[in-house]
Amino acid sequence: QKEVEQNSGPLSVPEGAIASLNCTYSDRGSQSFFWYRQYSGKSPELIMSIYSNGDKEDGRFTAQLNKASQYVSLLIRDSQPSDSATYLCAVNTNAGKSTFGDGTTLTVKP
């Protein structure tokens, strides 16, 4: 079992729809969870961080964490073509040291 698993893509949604990205992790003691966006050929950029159970909203993005189920998700509302990218789920084992999922490629069609 991989330490961090993401739902296999690619994921395609129409413009304006909600995109849902999912991630599970194996280390029950994990405390910090991050979503990164990576455009092709570029370095990852942080979208959201979440540390407590529940929802965390930032603009069009909502991260959801359920530690009991070892599950973290990212919702993108009103998806835009510019949101088309690969989204990486990351779990911290030590400060700054992240284990990444394989990523889910999202395509938002105009």
Place this chain on the structure above:
Amino acid sequence: GAVVSQHPSRVICKSGTSVKIECRSLDFQATTMFWYRQFPKQSLMLMATSNEGSKATYEQGVEKDKFLINHASLTLSTLTVTSAHPEDSSFYICSASPGTAMNTEAFFGQGTRLTVV
């Protein structure tokens, strides 16, 4: 957010030569930096943890004699790919954190695209 600068962004070298990649934290000090490698359509794989003033910690399967890491100051870590071969061609990315708490996020450099011909 904090800024991490990586240089060069792209390099092409001949097989058998060595290439040095620099990673700098521009507005914070980082006692620890991380080096990742990413092959096309794959995720980031941690290669090693760079520790200021001490030896780097390498992940299983990463050759420490091939990927030399030096973390001589709190703002600079370097990765040297020695005797590079075409299979070393990849996207190398560094990251650093401004803090030591578990919830401290990592900031990534721009990445270095290495092509060995």
